[in-house]
Amino acid sequence: MPDHDPNWEHREQRFSSLYREHYRSIWAYAVRRIESQADAADVVADVFATAWRRLPEVPDPPADLLWLYGVARWVVAGKRRSARRMRNLIARLQATAVPASTVTGDQVTDRVLDAVARLRPVEREAIALVHWEELSHAEAAQVLGCSVNAVAIRVHRARARLRQALAAFDDSELAPPHDRNESLALVSDSTQASEG
Amino acid sequence: MHLDNLLSEADPARHAEIDDADSHRATALYRRIVGTPPSRGGGGVPAKAPRRAAHLRAHSRTEAARLRPRLSVTAAVGVAVIVAVAFGLVAFAGGSGAPHNRLADAGRKPSTPQRSSAHRPSSARSRSARLNQAGPVLDALAAVAAGRPPTSLVPGPGQYLYVLDIELKGAPPGGGASMPCGSVIRQEWLASDGSGRQVGYSPGCGGNENRFAQSWKKIGNAIDFNYLAWQGLPTQPAALEAAIVQRFEGGKANNAITFLLATGVLNFTAPPAVRSALFKMLATMPGVHYLGKVTDPLGRTGDTIALNQYAIHSQYAKHLGNLVVIFDPKTSQVLDEAPTPPRRQIHLPRQMPSWLAPFMYVKAGIVNSTKATPPGIKKLLSKIPYRHWI
Numbered sequence: 001m002p003d004h005d006p007n008w009e010h011r012e013q014r015f016s017s018l019y020r021e022h023y024r025s026i027w028a029y030a031v032r033r034i035e036s037q038a039d040a041a042d043v044v045a046d047v048f049a050t051a052w053r054r055l056p057e058v059p060d061p062p063a064d065l066l067w068l069y070g071v072a073r074w075v076v077a078g079k080r081r082s083a084r085r086m087r088n089l090i091a092r093l094q095a096t097a098v099p100a101s102t103v104t105g106d107q108v109t110d111r112v113l114d115a116v117a118r119l120r121p122v123e124r125e126a127i128a129l130v131h132w133e134e135l136s137h138a139e140a141a142q143v144l145g146c147s148v149n150a151v152a153i154r155v156h157r158a159r160a161r162l163r164q165a166l167a168a169f170d171d172s173e174l175a176p177p178h179d180r181n182e183s184l185a186l187v188s189d190s191t192q193a194s195e196g
Numbered sequence: 197m198h199l200d201n202l203l204s205e206a207d208p209a210r211h212a213e214i215d216d217a218d219s220h221r222a223t224a225l226y227r228r229i230v231g232t233p234p235s236r237g238g239g240g241v242p243a244k245a246p247r248r249a250a251h252l253r254a255h256s257r258t259e260a261a262r263l264r265p266r267l268s269v270t271a272a273v274g275v276a277v278i279v280a281v282a283f284g285l286v287a288f289a290g291g292s293g294a295p296h297n298r299l300a301d302a303g304r305k306p307s308t309p310q311r312s313s314a315h316r317p318s319s320a321r322s323r324s325a326r327l328n329q330a331g332p333v334l335d336a337l338a339a340v341a342a343g344r345p346p347t348s349l350v351p352g353p354g355q356y357l358y359v360l361d362i363e364l365k366g367a368p369p370g371g372g373a374s375m376p377c378g379s380v381i382r383q384e385w386l387a388s389d390g391s392g393r394q395v396g397y398s399p400g401c402g403g404n405e406n407r408f409a410q411s412w413k414k415i416g417n418a419i420d421f422n423y424l425a426w427q428g429l430p431t432q433p434a435a436l437e438a439a440i441v442q443r444f445e446g447g448k449a450n451n452a453i454t455f456l457l458a459t460g461v462l463n464f465t466a467p468p469a470v471r472s473a474l475f476k477m478l479a480t481m482p483g484v485h486y487l488g489k490v491t492d493p494l495g496r497t498g499d500t501i502a503l504n505q506y507a508i509h510s511q512y513a514k515h516l517g518n519l520v521v522i523f524d525p526k527t528s529q530v531l532d533e534a535p536t537p538p539r540r541q542i543h544l545p546r547q548m549p550s551w552l553a554p555f556m557y558v559k560a561g562i563v564n565s566t567k568a569t570p571p572g573i574k575k576l577l578s579k580i581p582y583r584h585w586i
Contacts (some may be wrong), residue, residue, distance in 0.1 A: 012230060019226055023217035028209035037212065041221075049229050049365060049378040112206035131203050163199055 015052055022065050023048075025133070029072050032132055046075045069133065069143045073125075115165035119158050126154035127162075228398065228406050229378060330486035331479040333499050338475035341528040344468050351562055356385040356392065358570055360559040360577075364493060385566040393566035411566065429462070431469040433476040440477075451483055452519070455503040459521045459530065471528065490522060492554055498522040498531045522554075532556050 026047050030040035050071050051058055058064050116124060122144075129140040130151070137151045144151065204210070215221055327335075351357045365378040382396030395409040430436050441449045444457055458474045466474065478484055478501070487500040502520045522532040532554040561570030 012232065015230065016226075019222075020217040023222055024214055027214045028212070031212040031214065032208045040212075041225075045225055045228070048225070052229050053365065053376075053378070108202070109206045109211070112202045113208070116203075116206070127203075131200070132207050132209065159199060162203075166199070166202060 011055055014058075015055055018051060018055075018058065018064060018068075019048055021061070022068055025065060026068055026072055029069060029133060030076070032128060033076050043072060043075050047072045050075070063142075066135075066139055066142050069129070069135075073143065112162075112166065115162050118165065119161055123154045123158035123161070126151050127158040130155050231377070326480045328480060328482065328484045330484045330501050333486045334475045334479035334484070334501065337499065337523055337525065337528045338472040338479070340525065341475055342468055342472035344471070344528060346467050351386070351388050353388075354564060356387050356563050356566055356568075358559075358561050358563045358568070358573075359384045359386070359557075360573070362494075362556040362558060364554050364556065383569070385563065385568075429466065429470050429473075431473045433473050433480070436470070436473045437477045437481075451481060451503060454481065455484065455519060459501070459519075459533070463530065475528070487520070492522065492532050492556060494556055494558070496524070496531050498524050530557060 023044070026044050027040065030043040030047075031037065034040040034043055047068055051068060057067075059067050116127070119127070125144065126140060129135045129143055130137065133140075135143065137148045137155070140151045141148045360383050361381075363380045363382075365376045377399050380396055380398045382394055384392060384394045386392035391411075391413045393409075393411040396407070398406040398408070429439050437449075437454070440454055440457060440462070441447060445453050455478070458478050463471055463474055481503075483504050485502045485504060487502050489497055490500045491497045500520060500522050520534050521530055523529065524531050534554040559570065559573060559576055561573075563570060
């Protein structure tokens with residue numbers, strides 16, 4: 001019985017530590033790559049269920065988080081085969097018919113995420129790991145299975161593409177609404193003044 | 197423009213509700229995996245890396261509670277697959293024929309590794325010359341698909357799509373009746389507006405049983421069952437492939453995506469002529485392999501088709517190994533699907549190995565309420581080895 005099995009206790013203790021340490025990190029990883037919260041929850045569940053089953057293979061900290069990210073990558077990819085991904089595929093197909101002007105929410109965020117989504121997959125994953133998961137290039141290389149140089153190149157290229165894609169932004173778009181209104185008011189005042 | 201600031205602001209995790217490891221949802225998930233609540237000893241409360249913690253916001257209990265039910269509903273919203281299963285009235289008892297000398301490729305030299313995002317060159321060679329190793333089997337499936345009657349599982353007003361599926365976290369050795377912990381067996385009822393109901397069971401790793409049942413209203417946009425991805429697709433394999441690449445892959449052929457579409461949503465929803473063309477298209481796709489006949493844990497025997505995509509040689513990322521789909525040779529419908537562990541060459545024994553984690557499609561049909569089941573479901577359930585979970 002698990003209650004009297006020292007191996008079980010050791011295993012459970014180690015898993016508990018792993019779970020508590022990285023639960024939020026894996027959640028964040030999932031929501032950055034999966035549109036639906038429900039699907040992200042499923043990814044988290046699958047990642048930790050895998051970790052539980054393969055606990056002896058999980059490396060010691062700090063590599064354990066990288067191991068979990070590696071599993072998460074696999075789980076996210078696997079979701080493409082799943083019902084949720086299929087459903088999302090149809091949803092995306094439907095979404096293509098929706099005019100961009102109807103998109104709600106933060107326009108700046110939407111445009112940045114759209115630019116990120118348009119990156120090549122390897123570049124997108126590299127910049128996500130480095131910028132959002134805050135991994136070093138060496139750590140990202142471990143997760144991605146490539147050289148550190150390759151990560152650096154991918155991140156460099158991704159940043160270049162993003163700069164190009166987001167070049168249309170001007171400072172007024174990035175300013176808070178209140179500031180933007182003030183700017184507009186100043187422009188209006190100056191226009192009136194010049195007209196007067 | 198400050199790119200770093202833009203990226204930080206746009207970080208989806210900043211706008212998502214992510215609760216702590218001590219939250220109710222996290223505890224419930226832990227209990228589901230391990231079978232017991234998280235122990236307070238050992239790891240204790242994590243000392244989260246400050247740089248990462250700075251990214252994550254505190255989240256309300258209300259939101260966590262709102263999301264909690266969806267954790268166990270996840271598969272419920274799987275409409276398309278559900279449609280998929282549709283054809284499936286898969287007769288699993290007794291499988292689809294006697295097992296034979298599976299592993300057609302056993303002992304063969306491994307094929308050329310598939311590169312990621314492999315771009316397929318158009319070839320002027322004859323189709324027969326381009327048939328891949330799985331070509332003959334896929335051609336046979338194409339012939340079966342062409343002769344199947346058109347089926348529709350689109351729920352109308354007041355109707356629900358019923359699906360019974362089993363998601364195993366590894367097949368029990370020898371086809372036994374024990375489910376590995378974390379596995380899920382579920383029945384779902386889904387309306388065309390996305391509302392529905394789900395009941396299911398999942399054995400915990402501590403010997404506990406997790407039973408869940410929930411209903412939900414429309415989630416997100418209504419699902420247009422009439423919008424099926426196959427509409428307008430040609431029935432000539434080469435033209436079909438070009439259309440898929442153009443429509444779904446942005447003009448750049450990617451074997452993995454093509455394979456997923458051809459064995460997934462397109463295969464499930466398309467009319468017979470398109471389905472037949474999908475199989476013929478797969479028969480010429482690089483990297484597609486026939487792994488022989490395999491009997492799944494439900495006793496169903498099918499032809500196993502895989503796409504190898506082991507382009508990455510990382511200790512971790514090599515998990516992106518193979519996509520495996522098992523087809524019923526009598527109906528051409530998908531019986532099981534499963535991503536596989538990283539193995540350059542898979543050798544499947546006749547009985548599905550325990551390391552494979554199949555998603556088994558069992559039954560689908562249209563019913564008139566969230567409590568009704570298709571005709572014959574009770575008899576079907578009685579034949580499932582895991583019936584004690586139903």
